[in-house]
Amino acid sequence: MRTVTLNNGVEMPILGFGVYQIPAEETEQAVSGALAAGYRSLDTAAAYRNEEAVGRAIRSSGIAREDLFVTTKLWVSDAGEDRARRAFETSLRRLGLDHVDLYLIHQPYGDVYGSWRAMESLHREGLARAIGVSNFHPDRLVDLIDHNEITPAVNQIETHPFHQRIADQKLMRERRVQIESWGPFAEGRNNLFTHPVLVRIAAAHGKSVAQVVLRWLIQRDVVVIPKSVRAERMAENFDVFGFELTADQMAAVAALDTGTTLFFDHRDPVMTSRLGTSTLDD
Ligand code: NAP
Numbered sequence: 001m002r003t004v005t006l007n008n009g010v011e012m013p014i015l016g017f018g019v020y021q022i023p024a025e026e027t028e029q030a031v032s033g034a035l036a037a038g039y040r041s042l043d044t045a046a047a048y049r050n051e052e053a054v055g056r057a058i059r060s061s062g063i064a065r066e067d068l069f070v071t072t073k074l075w076v077s078d079a080g081e082d083r084a085r086r087a088f089e090t091s092l093r094r095l096g097l098d099h100v101d102l103y104l105i106h107q108p109y110g111d112v113y114g115s116w117r118a119m120e121s122l123h124r125e126g127l128a129r130a131i132g133v134s135n136f137h138p139d140r141l142v143d144l145i146d147h148n149e150i151t152p153a154v155n156q157i158e159t160h161p162f163h164q165r166i167a168d169q170k171l172m173r174e175r176r177v178q179i180e181s182w183g184p185f186a187e188g189r190n191n192l193f194t195h196p197v198l199v200r201i202a203a204a205h206g207k208s209v210a211q212v213v214l215r216w217l218i219q220r221d222v223v224v225i226p227k228s229v230r231a232e233r234m235a236e237n238f239d240v241f242g243f244e245l246t247a248d249q250m251a252a253v254a255a256l257d258t259g260t261t262l263f264f265d266h267r268d269p270v271m272t273s274r275l276g277t278s279t280l281d282d
Helices: 024-037 051-061 081-095 112-124 138-146 166-174 186-194 196-205 209-219 231-238 247-254 269-276
Strands: 003-005 011-013 041-043 069-074 100-105 128-134 154-158 178-182
Touching: 024 051, 024 231, 051 069, 051 081, 069 081, 081 100, 081 112, 100 112, 100 154, 112 128, 112 138, 138 166, 154 166, 166 178, 186 196, 186 209, 196 209, 196 247, 209 231, 209 247
Parallel strands: 041 069, 069 100, 100 128, 128 154, 154 178
Antiparallel strands: 003 011
8 A cells, every 4th residue: 555654754544444424333344344445544533423333343353453544533622631632542442442543633623732732742652653633724734833843744624626725735745744635525516426527537547436536636645535335435446556647637637626615614603613612412
């Protein structure tokens, strides 16, 4: 598996498996399927409520811990130095692990700076091999970097053909923060899977639209974590290393950028308040 080298030297697979919106009772089977298909990087979160099932699938796989890359995330209601540490310990217990490979601040709200201090300590203690953020726009990211000791290794943000984050990626590269895509297929919005430009490129390679989208992101050095509960799609999404998009095809996909979210803007005050005050009990 191709990897990217994070700013602290840790190697992260460029392709992993996301488990958002997989119900807890289906997650163990889905993750077992993904591991059998060859995935070694798993992306969960306290807010997905399926960390325990991810942990069970890891244990039953028999795969050596050092061969896996496990990411989980801190929810906003656990922001702050003390709460973040307790939340991390809860996640670790649920996963049944003694460390994670990547721990992310899930949303850019609440006492982010307190959370980050806790995460810096967790990293120094070896409990999180890398620490990072998610859904941070450039202003928030730069502010966090400039006023703390450890630069986030990763920023996981909505990134797909209709919202490409070209400027964000450029800034992150300058600041040595790895971009990671969530929603690589935009969860199918905008009829992504039948988009004529993507269908044409897929046909030229004898591949699927999903494979073209993942390939396009990987060629941009974007880490991807597609989600599927179907074994055939897990295999399809994993099989993206045997072909290459041409410069013209990369440019054709680049032209699909709308420069705006298909979900919601994390700077929208209504969403900032709604999401920023939500708890894991909601
Ligand atoms: P996504 O990966 O863009 O899309 C998943 C959807 O595409 C599912 O409906 C899936 O259906 C379908 N699909 C998957 N492979 C396919 C294929 N080859 N052909 C056709 N359809 C296919 O969306 P996502 O799950 O939102 O994003 C991926 C991961 O990013 C998440 O699982 C999560 O780990 C992470 N994420 C993070 C945040 C954040 O705030 N940090 C937000 C969203 C997501 P089936 O399952 O039925 O195959």
